[in-house]
Amino acid sequence: MEFISRTQIIVALAAVGLAVFVLELVRRRRLGEEFSVLWMAASVVIAALGFSTPLLRLITRILGMLFESSTVFAVGLAFAVAVLLYLSVKLSRLTVEHQIVVRELALLRHEVERGGGPGEGA
Amino acid sequence: MLLIIPALNEQGSLPRTLDELRLHAPEHDVLVVDDGSRDATAKLALDRGVEVVRHAVNLGVGAALQTGFRYAVEHGYEVGVQFDADGQHDPRFLDALVAPVLEGECDVTIGSRYVTASGYRAPLMRRLGMLVFSGVVKLALRQKIADTTSGLRAYAMKVMEVCQRDFPKDFPDAPLLIALARRGFRLREVPVSMRERSAGRSFYTLGKSIYYPYKNLLASLMAWIQRPV
Structure with missing residues (x-):
């Protein structure tokens, strides 16, 4: 197997290390499967670039x-941007859902404390 | 008719606001939406015999209003009035504010400081912001709304039904007006006069003075081009 530089070997091994770490996080249930997809894709692609000159x-x-090294960094950066954007979208949705839950909880608590249901008043 | 009062840490001014409401508008039901206050806001409101719904955490004035809308719709109120806890709003204008909605002339009324001279003079930055958003709203709606940031508004039930589901987040100002107009709701400004807040901190703090215009402009643009849900 031919390598251009020592950096390429380091990058390839780091990518494999990342993949192993991500799998371990999933195994320990610290990272959800859906969130691991982009990370796994990133490490597989970068490892492939590292091992195949x-x-x-x-x-x-x-x-x-x-330069070849620029390609590796560009691909890595593209994945980083993708992961961040994906997380931002997820977070935005979570914020909305969180608001709905808090509001529902507030109204339910009010009903429970008053001992009645909706439909009273006018 | 239900008065919806979003409140965040307003123990300093809410009691006076509620007392004033009892004096000048005793016939109206009042709901205080405590948006995660860390002080005695909820307790003081309960002591005065009004309904209180408490958010477990702070969600922002928009979400507090949404909770109020939901409550109003569930309890069958025909009109919901958004009323500030800080004592800026004068209950004596309530009847004039609500009348056009009750009579079906429009769906939302906005208590405006600028339709006639009311003696209110906002700080320079705020005036500038109001001018910008008034322009944005005018552009989007082809209707002049002078006071887009007014927190004194009356909403018909059909508006509240929509808003309890779909509502611009955080600051229910220009984006809300645009979103409402896009759904075909009729807006109208009603002249009122307002006072300085009596205590506590405004939702609009200095730290938000850069973030707010950016977010509000973006939200206005989105309200303009998004398809209503």
Whole structure:
């Protein structure tokens, strides 16, 4: 197996390490399966680029990058942006759901404390 | 008719507001939505015999209003009035505010400080903001709303039915007006005069003075182009 530089080997091993860590987090139920998907995809793609020099050179040429290392960083950055955006979307939805739950809880508590249900008053 | 009073840490001014309401508008039901206060806001309100719904955590004035709308719709109120806890609003204007909604002339009325001279003079930055959002609303609605940030409004039941589900978050100002107008609800401004807040802190703090215009502009734009839910 041919490597361009020591950095490529480090990146490839780091990607494998990340994949193992993500799997371990899922196994320990610290990370949900759905959230692990993007992380796994990122580590698999980066590991593939790290271990396969012809693939790395091909993609570097296609993207018009000057250096192979830039390709690895660009791909890594793209995944980081994707993960952050995905989390922002999730968080926005959670915020809305959280608000609904708090509001429902407030109204239910009010009803329980008053000992009656809706429909009174006018 | 139900008066909905969103309140966050308003123990300093809420009692006076409630006393004033009892004096000038005793016939109306009052609901205080305590939006996660850490002081005696809820207790003081309960002591005065009004209904109190308490959010377990602070959600913002928009969510507090939504809770109020939900309550109003569930309890069959024909009109809901948004009323500030801080003593800025004068209960003597309530009848004039609610009348057009009750008579079916429009669906939402906005108690406006600018329709006629009312003696109120906002700080410069706020005036600037109001001018901008008034422009945004005018552009979107082709209707002039001078006081887009007024927290004194009356809503017909059909408006509250929609708003309890779908409502612009955080600040129910210009984005709300645009969203309501896009749904075909008729808005109208009613002249009122307002006072300085008597105690406590406004929802609109200095730290939000940059964030608020950005968010409100974006939300206004979205309210304009989004499909109503």
